[in-house]
Amino acid sequence: MLMQGLEVLLEQAEFFVIAIVVLGLAYLALEHREITYAVFFFGFMAAAVAGFYILLEAPFLVGIQIAVYTGGISALIIFGVLLLPRAQDSSLEIFQTPRRRRLGLLLSAAVMLLSAVLAFFYPWSELSPVSPPELPQNIQGLAAWLWDSHGIYVEMIALIMLTALVGSVAILKRMKAEELRPLTAESHQEPAGRKDTAGSGSASQPETAGEEKEVGSE
Amino acid sequence: MIPLSWYLVVAFMLIGLGAYGMVTKRNLIRIIIGAEIMANGVNIALVAFSIYTSVFTFTGQALVIIVISVTAAHTALAMALMLMYNARYSTVDLGERVAAEGSKSE
16 A cells, blocks of 8 residues: 555656646747757757656657657758758847737736636546556557558558658758749849849859759759 | 656646647747747657556557657648749748748739
């Protein structure tokens, strides 16, 4: 009896530690001045969220969470930060006005209040957790659930990811093409700008001409 | 035993934090991070609901796998759009663009 009480107490302590770490890292990811550190804090937060899945006895999700969020999405955002020369400029937040900050605080407080009402006043607190199957049966059961009766959803995910991948590449290819034909108002007013070999655009002229040929051939 | 309400409170706090980040920040990277934090909150709520049911099912876990995959896809797309925005306007700060347009109209 004493051991059982101690076990429950330890589990609750683990929950509190993970919750404080997750919320603290999420706050730092949003508020840290240096964007690179902010992305790293996001990666650590995603890894800490996996702690909740351990407590909820969902072992497969722990692996997925760390592989996709910490390993994939964080790395993707870091690549984005490194590709953008001005992304690390800490002065990016100078346009964050106090009015906008108040609006954001109000919105998030409203979301949290509504959620707290839902969490505490609905009789969800009376529900008790069911004991999930052992680890091998858990993963086997999940695979069976996904592939036996819901294979169409897995195929849909694959299609969505493929579409996103092709879409991202298409957007970047289009960006390259638009560099040749800028859509700014100045270029519309001055179509002769393409003929103009003087100025800043002249340095990249041979390169862009080559790219234009490529785009044209596509 | 941890009550379901505790998980829901943490999940909703993460959703609130993400919403705060998406509303207040002008930096596109931070807006994407805010969206990811919200997705994490939703995932915690989904798994908690799937465990606190009368009969154990894999529905919640499978839904979380779908949500994680879709989140990864939308992050890839968002990063591509952000690079395009940066190439066109030479900044990833939405406020800077608005301020530049304002000064141009004056």
